[in-house]
């Protein structure tokens with residue numbers, strides 16, 4: 001059985017669909033237990049005895065993590081460490097997700113997996129410690145390091161922008177943080193490919209892989225592209241494109257510092273799984289169309 005944690009989150013929800021053809025899938029939600037409690041985690045693992053764990057649970061409230069440090073650590077560091085400990089004893093495959101926020105954002109080149117890390121925020125630090133726990137366990141765990149995740153459900157930038165675009169006449173969005181928006185469905189699709197290979201016994205799939213769309217943008221241009229696509233679909237966006245103002249990070253004060261350069265090089269993943277990741281703009285169009293269809297929010 002494949003166990004998916006955080007199955008009501010953006011990625012976890014999509015995983016339930018993409019993993020289904022591979023065997024029995026059990027999704028864990030908050031109602032099944034609090035994963036910040038180690039004993040609860042061990043009890044759930046002993047109850048379900050999975051052959052494969054996909055950990056999509058995390059503490060993702062970046063600003064809140066600056067003060068809610070213990071909760072962020074419990075989910076982002078201790079949980080993966082506990083999963084790895086159990087997986088080692090029980091010879092279980094383990095898949096996990098990491099973030100662009102483990103890098104310090106310097107320079108303009110896309111980061112490669114072997115580059116030095118240097119998280120700026122509590123969220124980034126706790127996620128990095130989780131990655132390190134998995135790598136140190138020496139169990140062949142797979143870590144997909146992704147960025148700017150959004151989708152048709154959950155709390156994410158695309159849905160926030162659509163809402164603000166319906167309510168506001170003007171918006172200021174940071175334009176000096178660069179990276180690649182990545183839909184949750186794509187992450188779930190690639191994860192399913194990797195899980196299938198692992199279950200088949202394919203060797204050499206382990207460690208960190210960057211997993212994002214291709215191309216890059218900044219949050220302001222991403223916001224404009226979202227509004228433009230939403231308008232093209234007939235969604236009542238009242239804000240005009242030129243009223244979405246580009247601002248520097250300094251003009252959008254937030255508790256957690258964010259990296260300016262979040263670009264991730266995905267060549268390792270494309271080679272390993274012989275696939276070509278989509279351009280972020282095409283993926284965004286598919287995602288927003290899917291959202292619009294399901295929400296019947298058209299005029």
Ligand SMILES: NC(=O)C1=CN([C@@H]2O[C@H](COP(=O)(O)OP(=O)(O)OC[C@H]3O[C@@H](n4cnc5c(N)ncnc54)[C@H](OP(=O)(O)O)[C@@H]3O)[C@@H](O)[C@H]2O)C=CC1
Nearest residue numbers: 006008009010011034035036057058060097099146148149
């Ligand atoms: N979102 C992003 O932009 C990015 C995410 N990532 C990483 O990708 C992975 C998936 O992220 P994403 O799907 O966006 O995350 P979400 O925040 O959408 O989902 C996280 C899930 O974890 C669950 N969870 C949180 N705390 C607990 C707890 N104490 N007990 C049980 N369940 C809990 C949440 O439950 P509930 O729904 O009840 O809160 C939710 O279902 C994470 O590892 C994240 O760090 C990496 C880069 C970017």
Ligand SMILES: Cc1cn([C@H]2C[C@H](O)[C@@H](COP(=O)(O)OP(=O)(O)O[C@H]3O[C@@H](C)C(=O)[C@@H](O)[C@H]3O)O2)c(=O)[nH]c1=O
Nearest residue numbers: 060062099100101147148149157172173174219252258
């Ligand atoms: C809503 C809003 C945000 N912003 C800025 C704030 C921030 O720098 C950027 C994106 O906003 P968010 O709140 O989505 O940012 P954030 O929560 O930091 O997004 C991050 O989440 C974690 C979990 C990750 O792992 C990252 O990859 C990344 O996706 O846009 C504006 O400039 N104007 C606005 O009106």
